[in-house]
Amino acid sequence: MTKGTLRLALLQMDIQIGQPELNFAKVESMLQKALKAEEKPDVIVLPEMWNTGYALDQIGELADEGGQRTKQQLSAFSREHGVMIVGGSIAEKRENGVFNTIYAFDRQGEVVGDYDKIHLFRLMDEEKHLQPGGKIGSLQLGEIDAGMMICYDIRFPELSRKLALGGAKVLFVPAEWPNPRLHHWRTLLQARAIENQMYVVACNRCGQSGETVFFGHSLVIDPWGEIIAESGDQEGILTASIDLALVDEVRSRIPVFEDRRPSFY
Ligand SMILES: NC(=O)CCC(=O)C(=O)O
Numbered sequence: 001m002t003k004g005t006l007r008l009a010l011l012q013m014d015i016q017i018g019q020p021e022l023n024f025a026k027v028e029s030m031l032q033k034a035l036k037a038e039e040k041p042d043v044i045v046l047p048e049m050w051n052t053g054y055a056l057d058q059i060g061e062l063a064d065e066g067g068q069r070t071k072q073q074l075s076a077f078s079r080e081h082g083v084m085i086v087g088g089s090i091a092e093k094r095e096n097g098v099f100n101t102i103y104a105f106d107r108q109g110e111v112v113g114d115y116d117k118i119h120l121f122r123l124m125d126e127e128k129h130l131q132p133g134g135k136i137g138s139l140q141l142g143e144i145d146a147g148m149m150i151c152y153d154i155r156f157p158e159l160s161r162k163l164a165l166g167g168a169k170v171l172f173v174p175a176e177w178p179n180p181r182l183h184h185w186r187t188l189l190q191a192r193a194i195e196n197q198m199y200v201v202a203c204n205r206c207g208q209s210g211e212t213v214f215f216g217h218s219l220v221i222d223p224w225g226e227i228i229a230e231s232g233d234q235e236g237i238l239t240a241s242i243d244l245a246l247v248d249e250v251r252s253r254i255p256v257f258e259d260r261r262p263s264f265y
Contacts, residue, residue, distance in 0.1 A: 018053065035083075066094065079107075164197075171192060173201065185219075193224075203238075
């Protein structure tokens with residue numbers, strides 16, 4: 001990493017619904033592949049609910065107890081290879097239910113942030129099986145002031161605005177966003193980048209579970225709202241470099257944060 005520049009690798013994976021063993025193995029092999037890129041990544045990002053997919057009817061049995069297995073695997077990898085990981089999200093079992101949870105790891109493999117999805121998605125019955133989170137996803141990841149949201153959360157602009165007001169310059173968004181809403185996916189992510197003048201790094205899954213098709217199209221969007229990298233609909237690793245200095249430059253050219261009038265809204 002040269003000062004302010006970060007190399008990203010987004011693991012756009014096909015998740016096998018209700019098959020944690022296969023998904024943990026897939027993540028391990030994709031992590032290894034990400035290291036073979038021309039330049040080693042600084043941050044690796046995974047998609048939403050990658051351990052189980054939306055196997056909600058069995059989620060109590062399948063979810064990772066206390067996130068132990070996930071933390072062990074991702075922490076060991078990040079420590080061994082000196083990379084930061086935004087570990088997508090997993091179904092995590094706790095005493096008070098199952099949560100849709102992100103863990104973020106620094107280069108030493110320490111958990112430096114976690115976030116439970118706040119907005120549960122009724123169209124996929126999340127609210128019937130999962131518990132909502134109780135805090136926002138501010139994240140200090142090494143030198144990066146960041147925020148975390150999960151999939152449906154991008155429909156709620158107040159949340160990303162709050163993260164930006166708290167200092168976030170990069171927003172990480174693991175997702176399982178299906179057909180036919182590619183237009184919403186791209187537009188909402190670009191809007192979050194433009195209005196908050198921040199990078200948006202969104203890792204979607206691909207493949208099909210039952211009738212539901214996931215189109216991939218993981219995205220890296222700069223603080224002008226320009227798409228700087230976009231996947232197709234197949235499994236693979238999307239790489240991009242981002243320059244954090246661009247956030248300050250854009251914010252100084254159009255001083256949105258200075259011009260806000262919060263007394264009116
Ligand atoms: N997993 C999700 O939260 C899906 C959200 C989604 O598809 C949407 O349209 O919103």
